Amino acid sequence: MMAPLMAPLRTPLIAALVRDSALVWLASGVVGVSFGAISVAGGLPVWVPVLMSLVVYAGSAQFSAVGVLLAGGGPFAAAATGLLLNTRTAAFSLAVADVIGQGRLARFLGAHLVTDETVAFALAQPDPARRRAAFWISGLGLFAVWNLGVLAGGLAGGALGDTGAYGLDAAFPAVLAALVLPALREGPAVRRSALLGAGLALAVTPAVPAGVPVLLALAGLAVYGRGDGRRTA
C-alpha cells in the first residue's frame, strides 16, 4: 500500500518525517496515558477508555465524552458532545482525500487516521508523494502510541500525577503553529481567512458548546476572495 508510493522518496526524507512525527507521538502517548488515568480515576472500568480510543480515536472528543459521563451528563449528551467536536474531521477528510490514496483498503483504513495532527503534517509537505508519506507515517505511529498510552494510563490509574506540569498542553498548539506557518507565510488570502476565522472562534468560545467555535472559523473563508490562485497547502 505504501511502499511503491514511498520508493521515490529518499531515505533521509523519511527519517526526517519520522523524527518530526516522533515528538508528536511522544506527546500524544503521554496525553493518552492521562486520558486512561483520568477515566479510571473517575470510576470507569479500564475497557471503556481502551475501547473508546480504538474505535473513536479522537483525543478531544474522547476527553469531552468522558468528561460529560463523569460529570453525570449521561451517555446521550456524551455522544452528542463528541460528535459535535468531530464534525471538523469531515472537512479535513475532504481536504486530504487525494493524499490518503485510491485503493479501497487505503481509503477505509486511512479515513480512521484523519486527525488534526495527521492533516497538519500532510498539508505542510511540499509535494504529493511527501504528503502521502507524512500522512501514513504520522498516522500509523500516532494510532499505535495513542492506544498503548491509554492502555498504560488505564492500568496505572492515578499513579502518574498532574500531566499539566510537563507543559504538554502547550506542545499541541505549538505543533500546529509550526505546521501551518508555511501556508500562512506564502498565501495572503489564506492568512486573512485564518486570522478572521481564529478571531471568530475565540470570540464565541465562552458562549457556545465545545466544537462549535472551530466550525464557525470556516466563515473566515468569506474573505478568501479570489484566493492565491493555487492550492495553499
Place this chain on the structure above:
Amino acid sequence: MSATVAMILTLAVGTYAFRLAGPLLHGRVELSPRVQELLSAGAIVLLVALLATGALTEDGGFAGWARPAGVLVGGVLAWRRAPFPVVVLAAAGATAVLRAMGVA
C-alpha cells in the same frame, strides 16, 4: 448492551462517517480547482482556529498565562524557522518552567 457501550459505538460510527466523507467522495465527484483550493484553505483555517482556541481557552474560559506563553515561544521559534523538535520542546518546556514557578 450497556448505555456506555452504545455511547461509544454511536460516537465511533458517527466519527468514522465524518472521516470517510472525503475518501468516499474522492474520484466520484469532480471537484473544480477552485473548490479544491477552498478545501485546502478551509483545512488551514480550521487548524489555525484549533491552534488559537487550544492555546488560549480551556472549558470555555481563559486557559491561564503559562500555556499561551509557551505557545508564543514555540510560535516565534517556528517563525524564525527553527527546527520542528526545537519548536515543540521549547513550547512545552517554557510552559512547564512557568508552572514550576507558580504561574498558572
